[in-house]
Structures are given as C-alpha cells and as structure tokens.
Amino acid sequence: MAGEPRSDCLFCKIVVGEVPATIVRETETTVAFRDINPQAPTHVLVIPKEHHADAAALAAAAPGIAADVLREAGEVAAQEKTDDAGYRIVFNTGAGAGQTVFHAHAHVLGGRGLEWPPG
C-alpha cells in the first residue's frame, strides 16, 4: 500500500533506526540526516517517514507531507546557516537523473558556490 514501510528500502530502515544515520532534525512526518557521501559542506537528505518512490509520487499521495519535506529542507538550511548565502533543494527522479534510492528524498546542498545549470 502507498506509504507503507518496505523491508527492502534503505531509507525505511533509517526511519525505524535499523540502519544508523546522523540525524539533524526529526518531525512527526519527516527525518533529516547527513548524506553518507557529501557533495557540499552541507549535504543533508530530508525524507518523509512514509515510503513513496519519488517526490512526484509523494506529492500525489500525500501533499501535506510533501509540504512538510520542503519546509524541513528550509529549516535544515537555516540550522546549517546556509540560508543567507543560498542553497539548493534537489529531487533526483529516475535512474537516468541519478536517483539510486527509490524512497523520496530532498537533497539540501549548501556551503559552497553552486553552479547553474547543474551537471
């Protein structure tokens, strides 16, 4: 069922504490933790606790939680003090765009100059 935890999903395992992560913020509906392979001084992933395959599926099934993820991305940027300089919120969607974990997640990147367009 949409939103149910998946036993084969890495990020569902982080939600329940089965896989360790450096958690920086948590709400009733979301968890934010440091990316294990950071691409910038600030690189935090914000995920919904519910399992949805990607950002669009999350927004379609649970728009309120999609909004929670975006709000938390902003809170992470503020907590990391990268909100004034600017930061980027990225949702890689589909393998061709670099998505490797099929549980919706926002990358919050900051703390260095960010090129546009991205690679």
Ligand code: AMP
């Ligand atoms: P994506 O490639 O957009 O699906 O993003 C998945 C991200 O998850 C990558 O940036 C990985 O470095 C990160 N990642 C994979 N395993 C872990 C983990 N155990 N803890 C934290 N981040 C992870």
Ligand code: ZN
């Ligand atoms: Zn999951």
